[in-house]
Amino acid sequence: MGRRDVHGRGTGPSQGAVARPRGSRRGGRGAAFTGSYAVGEGDRWSDTDLVLAVRGDLAPTLRRWTEWLYDDLGARHHWDLPVGAAVVRVFLLPGWLEIDLTFAPEDGFGPRGPQWRTVFGQPRALEPFAAPDGDTLVGLLWHHALHARVCVERGRWWQAEHWISGLRDHVITLACLRLGHAHAYAKGAHLLPDDLSAELEATLVRALTATELDRALTAAIGVATAELERSRPGLATRLAPMFAELVNTPRA
Numbered sequence: 495m496g497r498r499d500v501h502g503r504g505t506g507p508s509q510g511a512v513a514r515p516r517g518s519r520r521g522g523r524g525a526a527f528t529g530s531y532a533v534g535e536g537d538r539w540s541d542t543d544l545v546l547a548v549r550g551d552l553a554p555t556l557r558r559w560t561e562w563l564y565d566d567l568g569a570r571h572h573w574d575l576p577v578g579a580a581v582v583r584v585f586l587l588p589g590w591l592e593i594d595l596t597f598a599p600e601d602g603f604g605p606r607g608p609q610w611r612t613v614f615g616q617p618r619a620l621e622p623f624a625a626p627d628g629d630t631l632v633g634l635l636w637h638h639a640l641h642a643r644v645c646v647e648r649g650r651w652w653q654a655e656h657w658i659s660g661l662r663d664h665v666i667t668l669a670c671l672r673l674g675h676a677h678a679y680a681k682g683a684h685l686l687p688d689d690l691s692a693e694l695e696a697t698l699v700r701a702l703t704a705t706e707l708d709r710a711l712t713a714a715i716g717v718a719t720a721e722l723e724r725s726r727p728g729l730a731t732r733l734a735p736m737f738a739e740l741v742n743t744p745r746a
Contacts, residue, residue, distance in 0.1 A: 523547040524603045524615020532611040545596040547603030634664045635718050642711050643740045651702035661714045662697045665721050672725045693717045712741050
């Protein structure tokens, strides 16, 4: 399956891409690449991520770029992700090319992390995105473990698998934060130590049966408890005995 950029060359984006829509500079006060292309790490599978600084109402600029993506580049679908005062409009183009366009007010145009390359305009000095709250992540661990156990006991196999998978995802986030790896969307998971990766692999649900779900949940609780001991030892002391109550609960 091939992927091509907005110029059809099968390579990374260029500065010319930001000036293509007719009238795009009207209201546009800046542009910057983010993501892997901003730091020279893009490959043929990478998305194209572009931030646009917009003066005034975002709607006209959103409309012009959307029309261009559909009329000139054959976009198949798009959806919006609001981020504060900005809007990220995510487009799917032929060849499974994803283009993420962030339309930001002028005072919200600037890097919040290391992946940023200004094309034109004056970026502002903005606060970096905050890391996930540690207490919230810990809370999601026990919440998901509890609800996985409840679903196993109720015979709701798919829902139990959902909670076990979510529990594993949050363990990965905690481990990436502890080790200084990228944490969003498991982007740093491939950098985790081999022994931890093996423990996480054991949490995968391989069949929708009570026995297998019990096994996977036990493995997930084990790796969650171990990560808590490394990341939040004080909380681990309080929560480990309660986690143990969810393991191998006698079935009614």
